[in-house]
Amino acid sequence: MRRSAAPSQLHKRTEGHFKPPFLTPPAKRLCKEDPESGSEAFSGGVGTSAPSFVKNNSPLQKPHSRSPSDILSLLKKPLPSDVAQDQTSGQTSFRNDEATTRCVNSSQEPSTEHVLLPSDQNPRMSAGSNLGSGAAPLVEKSAYQMAAPRGTENQEPQTSKYYSVVWCKRSNKKHKKWEGDAILIAKGRSVILKDTEGKEIGRGSGYKLSDLAQLEEGNTLPIGGKEIEIQGVISASDYSSGRCFQGFVSTVDTPDTKPAVSALPKPKPFRLPTLNKLSHSNSASQGPATPLYDPSSPDALVLPRPPSHHQWKHNAGKVPVVDVVVDPQISKNLRPHQNDGIIFLYECVMGYKVSNSFGAILADEMGLGKTLQCIALVWTLLKQGPYGRSPVVRKILVVTPSSLSANWAKEFKKWLGKEKLSVFIVDQNNKVEQFAGHHDKPVMIISYEMFVRSAEAIEALKFDLLLCDEGHRLKNANIKTTSLLTNLSCKRRVILTGTPVQNDLKEFYALVEFVNPGVFGSPLSFRHVYEDPILASQQPGASAEEKELGANRASQLNQITSLFILRRTQEIISRYLPPKVEFVVFCQPSETQVMLYDRIVGCRSVHQLLNSKDFSDHLSAIVALRKLCNHPALLAQSKDAEGHGDLKREIANFLPSHVQPNQFEETDSGKLAVVSCMLWSLVETAREKMVIVSNYTSTLDMLAQICKKYNHPFLRLDGSTPSSRRQSLVDMFNDPHSQTRVFLLSAKAGGVGLNLIGASRIILYDIDWNPATDLQAMARIWRDGQKRRVYIYRLLMTGSMDEKIYQRQIKKQSLSGAVVDARESERVHFSTAELKDLFTMHSDTVCLTHDLLKCRCDCSGEVSKVDQQLSEPQSERVCQLGKVGISPNTFNTTMDQLHNWSHIGQPINPDVIKDQCLAAASDFITFVFRNESSQKETDLIV
Numbered sequence: 026m027r028r029s030a031a032p033s034q035l036h037k038r039t040e041g042h043f044k045p046p047f048l049t050p051p052a053k054r055l056c057k058e059d060p061e062s063g064s065e066a067f068s069g070g071v072g073t074s075a076p077s078f079v080k081n082n083s084p085l086q087k088p089h090s091r092s093p094s095d096i097l098s099l100l101k102k103p104l105p106s107d108v109a110q111d112q113t114s115g116q117t118s119f120r121n122d123e124a125t126t127r128c129v130n131s132s133q134e135p136s137t138e139h140v141l142l143p144s145d146q147n148p149r150m151s152a153g154s155n156l157g158s159g160a161a162p163l164v165e166k167s168a169y170q171m172a173a174p175r176g177t178e179n180q181e182p183q184t185s186k187y188y189s190v191v192w193c194k195r196s197n198k199k200h201k202k203w204e205g206d207a208i209l210i211a212k213g214r215s216v217i218l219k220d221t222e223g224k225e226i227g228r229g230s231g232y233k234l235s236d237l238a239q240l241e242e243g244n245t246l247p248i249g250g251k252e253i254e255i256q257g258v259i260s261a262s263d264y265s266s267g268r269c270f271q272g273f274v275s276t277v278d279t280p281d282t283k284p285a286v287s288a289l290p291k292p293k294p295f296r297l298p299t300l301n302k303l304s305h306s307n308s309a310s311q312g313p314a315t316p317l318y319d320p321s322s323p324d325a326l327v328l329p330r331p332p333s334h335h336q337w338k339h340n341a342g343k344v345p346v347v348d349v350v351v352d353p354q355i356s357k358n359l360r361p362h363q364n365d366g367i368i369f370l371y372e373c374v375m376g377y378k379v380s381n382s383f384g385a386i387l388a389d390e391m392g393l394g395k396t397l398q399c400i401a402l403v404w405t406l407l408k409q410g411p412y413g414r415s416p417v418v419r420k421i422l423v424v425t426p427s428s429l430s431a432n433w434a435k436e437f438k439k440w441l442g443k444e445k446l447s448v449f450i451v452d453q454n455n456k457v458e459q460f461a462g463h464h465d466k467p468v469m470i471i472s473y474e475m476f477v478r479s480a481e482a483i484e485a486l487k488f489d490l491l492l493c494d495e496g497h498r499l500k501n502a503n504i505k506t507t508s509l510l511t512n513l514s515c516k517r518r519v520i521l522t523g524t525p526v527q528n529d530l531k532e533f534y535a536l537v538e539f540v541n542p543g544v545f546g547s548p549l550s551f552r553h554v555y556e557d558p559i560l561a562s563q564q565p566g567a568s569a570e571e572k573e574l575g576a577n578r579a580s581q582l583n584q585i586t587s588l589f590i591l592r593r594t595q596e597i598i599s600r601y602l603p604p605k606v607e608f609v610v611f612c613q614p615s616e617t618q619v620m621l622y623d624r625i626v627g628c629r630s631v632h633q634l635l636n637s638k639d640f641s642d643h644l645s646a647i648v649a650l651r652k653l654c655n656h657p658a659l660l661a662q663s664k665d666a667e668g669h670g671d672l673k674r675e676i677a678n679f680l681p682s683h684v685q686p687n688q689f690e691e692t693d694s695g696k697l698a699v700v701s702c703m704l705w706s707l708v709e710t711a712r713e714k715m716v717i718v719s720n721y722t723s724t725l726d727m728l729a730q731i732c733k734k735y736n737h738p739f740l741r742l743d744g745s746t747p748s749s750r751r752q753s754l755v756d757m758f759n760d761p762h763s764q765t766r767v768f769l770l771s772a773k774a775g776g777v778g779l780n781l782i783g784a785s786r787i788i789l790y791d792i793d794w795n796p797a798t799d800l801q802a803m804a805r806i807w808r809d810g811q812k813r814r815v816y817i818y819r820l821l822m823t824g825s826m827d828e829k830i831y832q833r834q835i836k837k838q839s840l841s842g843a844v845v846d847a848r849e850s851e852r853v854h855f856s857t858a859e860l861k862d863l864f865t866m867h868s869d870t871v872c873l874t875h876d877l878l879k880c881r882c883d884c885s886g887e888v889s890k891v892d893q894q895l896s897e898p899q900s901e902r903v904c905q906l907g908k909v910g911i912s913p914n915t916f917n918t919t920m921d922q923l924h925n926w927s928h929i930g931q932p933i934n935p936d937v938i939k940d941q942c943l944a945a946a947s948d949f950i951t952f953v954f955r956n957e958s959s960q961k962e963t964d965l966i967v
Contacts, residue, residue: 185212187259195252211237223553227251266581267554314413318350326351328371331411344413355401362597366398369591374517378588384518384540388525388592391804395521396436418489425494427472431752451475457482480509488515496520500532524797530556555582605807605815609954611823611872612695622866624679630672654822655724656694661686689727696820702946714784716768718802725769743771759783781805785813796834823951824867872952884930927955
């Protein structure tokens, strides 16, 4: 933005009061003799200083030079009204009246008098002095200075001041061409200039404290090669929260001394009495519009009416406003939190929440009924509207993973039936081009893959509402799917995701930008204003100032996004669901695993890969170690497309002779031994079903072989399973009469969006770098319809890369809690060095994660306690713990609050662990973290 001279600058120049803020002090001159004291007083206006007189007519001494800012600092210091002085103590007394302020010393000191004259009697103190039109100049009559003790006058203040400014390049031109807005930060003798995107564009130091303290509207200041003009003052709260970078700058206004003049009312224009009379009669004859359903019904869900600003913009024809009521067939089955969700989505897509924004993100956790809320919204908008009951939308596009297309159609049929609404599913038999001919099917359901192939045809159909299920797929704005969806002309957009923050805030920005473009400005602005301060505050070595700034920016980010992001946790439905017990199980590595781990980490190929700048090379070594954690035989596969050639050959030389492809012995893997014991206990002692999740198809092959070996009936769903068979497999497993006890599930293919409530136990055999993948997989069994107590197990090989990945999940989960969930409690943090130490095997510990917590529990199942000696700052401290003394049985305990979980070490006590499956595998377990979501004890339903 380029401007000519700022309005405040032009105004001052026209009135003749403009002067640069930094002037050379004028020469000192003698003033008239003071009649009261009988001695001469020096007055030189601004920039002069009074000379020192010596008692008994001593000769005049050279005065100490003082600047205008020094005098101004005296003027601004409050003076006590009446301070009596004892002559023997040498103290001074101050008397203030309407015209003068006198400072009288004891009889042993020279007489001193300071006179405050009106500004109109001292022309040298008026225009251009930067003291303001109403400030009274000071005339000093003695060497005694009414100043603070020596040394405090130039002491740098500890607080910062913030100003909104305009800037341009330094020049001697009379009329400046201002190039843009900026934020000025003044602290001590230094200033920092940041543009509206939070990027630093200038820095300066060595200014006078008094000059920076006097900055006000209209003042100019040179900063390096730039020049700025003050436009207003920004409050510290606005800067700390980041509102000033988004145009929400609240300036600190000075009171106006001019009397307020009330404006005369404008005369009303002449209006014909018969104007619009015909139109009123016509509308009356047609009758008023009525709601589709009775809003006075006791169970009616009535959606909010449009606010006044919305009516002014979208109801220019003055159509009668009617109530929009959700179909009672749906509303009678809704829970309170689902009612709130429908109201929230309706307000967002109608544009009630944010001006010119019609998007929303429904970020409820798994199992809260996001699909049902969207179906209620779609059916309502198709049949009703706030203005004359006209439908808001006519065609809706639902984009979903391929595994969930049939599930969406099933949910529409379940809640509405075919007689009310039929949907069009794009598959091998139904093409996108055929949708235009089905006028009775206003909803199209399509997978992400099919959408990419048919994007041009879909754009031509002009949809009115876009729903993106599992919307975290759009976290990368550079991929083709996100780009094509963004280019759709549909402005009403809804994202459904249980994890809006997966890895970092850059992905979170991409989701927000998709539903409501321009809310946070450019990506660079978002990074400078929000992402960098929040991440800096999450680091273990963050200073108190960085933590405060990061907390304020995270709070402001949550406050803004709460207008169009709704986030509810499973605490809401906990009372409707059975209890949930979570375990993080640390499995003892076998001798073969420890030997191979050390050899692989120390081999030549791994050292070369770690020194390589190609990330794919690093990934090869990581994948090899992850497979070793699952079972050494996975490294003996003949063809491994993910492995590096040299590394594969070197690893093959390390493998013992008994480790062969497709030969999986429990004695070679601690994790497989634990799973084998748990399956045996489940089949022998309980009539329950279990889901086992893995990220690798080769690991699923191994688990399938174990099930066959011990005659455990199982079903399997992975990437090779056709989409048409996936829902039938789920229904078969959920059937209570089915004899299938185990369901093998790929986290990549079916870990999201599937309801596996037939199982009451789930094992995550290997965890993912992204905590969202694991959380979504775990939520498949603890959701509406579940009747049993739910048990969740996450298996980690002790001291290995498994633990390092888990620690990384903890850090990502804490970031999501700070931004989206707005949790106030402290969180566990691990240092960057610990997170980078991926390739070190810690074979001398029973649980590396517990060691990093540094708690002083006895590992007997009690809540961990933080060692008080560790509360003091330490240079080598690797984590920071949160509040202690909280019961482990709380609903809001998450995996980044391990200090609130029960810690159980060897020997495993069955009475403490309270789980028959883990008790059967206790010989292969080194440590367990345990958390129960409810204190209520309920019996298993058999």
